[in-house]
Amino acid sequence: METLAFMLDNFASIIRLTVEHVEIVGVGVGLAIVTGVPLGIVITANARAAKIVLYSAAILMTIPSVALFGLMIPVLSVIGQGIGFLPTVIALFLYSQLPIVRNTYAAITNIDPALREAARGIGMTTRQRLWKVEIPIALPIIMAGVRMAVVINVGIAAVAAYIGAGGLGKLISRGISQSDPRQLIAGAILVSLLAIAADYGLGWVQRLLTPKGLRSPSRTGRLALRLGAWASFRKSPHHAQ
């Protein structure tokens, strides 16, 4: 109850912190999409490069976020950005690499080789094949990777409050340092809610991005298929003989 009252009393600042949180995650993951998707596609051409990139991304993932923030302070202090927005975005960018690059790579390599052969055989260039066939088919799986990256980073961004990143993590860190369970609980709940909302919203986007021809067949589609088969059976002259 107290927590709820606290949240209502500080509604404006909570909104501001949420927007900040979304901003940090959005920029970090956005940059990761811009670089990770092309990287995931490029490495499909070379198994060795793919191995190196995917291993590196996996190793990045194992570095605890607190340690990563700590490591960046001396490096980025050189340009006077040891704490705050920049190191946070860099950390989120790095943590996004594994889900995005790996999903892109897996989605492209799992495309039925027959499609690639058909596309080549009818005279599509590599670029046309990529844009017209491979990326549309891979999109839902790439999007699943993005979704995963966002959910992970909503959590990691909360920790980044310790290097002054702002966002909902601020409520948690203040709650701890001021021994104020209201702020602590409000922060924890809001971070969770944000993660859930992002996952749900992006799941909707993922369905939207799935080409119609790849969505699981609807009831009407299956019915139409059966009717079509029946009609062509009736029409076929070979059965009339």
Place this chain on the structure above:
Amino acid sequence: MIKLSSISKRYEGASAPVVDGIDMEVGAGEICVLLGPSGCGKTTTLKMINRLIQPSSGKIFIDGRDTDEFEVVELRRQIGYVIQQIGLFPNMTVEENISVVPRLLGWDKARAKRRAAELMEIVALDPSTYLSRYPKDLSGGQQQRVGVARALATDPPVMLMDEPFGAIDPINRELIQDEFLRIQQQVKKTIMFVSHDIDEAVKMADRIAIFRGGRLEQFDTPDTILARPASPFIAGFVGADRALKRLRLVRASDALSACDCAARVGDSSERARALLERHGVEQIVLLDAAGKPQGYLSAAELSAIEGTLMAAHAKPVQGVARHSDDLRSVISSMFSLGQSWLATVDDEGRFVGYVNQAHIVDMLRLPAEARA
């Protein structure tokens, strides 16, 4: 139309070439089936034509032009390509799939749309029902019809087909083969067709090229290959029943004998007896005024009849062959009826002659060319 000149393919590090010095030429409008066991080089040979595989040596000409002169995507857009796995793009509707190459060639939307509808008619799928469907909503046979339509989209003179009907169940395979032959009558493409199924090859091909270990073992008409296999390997490959397979190549209309040996209702029994004797047969077909078989009479029965023949005299005809049936099905009905001959009728049901076992045996002794 398609000419392969000393085509070889050798992979780095492999001891033997996959394809070794193939020379062959396929005329315009012909279906040439590349046949052989797996690993014989037939698919590699096919894919060298549209340069999905680059030959190590040799030249390929299409309509007199060296295929190396073309930009590779340009070349492929001029050659229809159909594969066993069909490879329709699942993210595109049937219409979009068919329109891919036309659109790559810069056709406007309306023209591509018209062409897609036209092609659907050709492959016997209703455009208004199917154009807006996605591949997953079609059966395998329907998908491959769309695959064929996609290959025909820009009306290329040449088509390459890599076991196109191999993944379709046997019943539908027969249907789609018949369908495809009907389409070919209409479009008259020059077709290279890979198969490992001798029955399919015999059915589809104007000429069959049999491959073994990367070499061309025999390149001939189906009938000659079945009648005169060039090597024990080919004899084994086409099967011990190769003589029976040849039966599929001959239509009843090409195996007719005793075409005038028929009595009509109202003829005298003497005349019918005379016909029987002249042709040295045991039975004669009795026709009605329209020339349709009513029944048959044996010599013994005829001699018991005085005066004119009436429909009531004849024993009913058990079965007739159609002139367009192949001999395999004609002989099959002979066997099931226990007869050594079958009256044959045209499309209107009028008698045109007999198919006679002894005559067929005679015919099959020689390949078709020698008979002609």
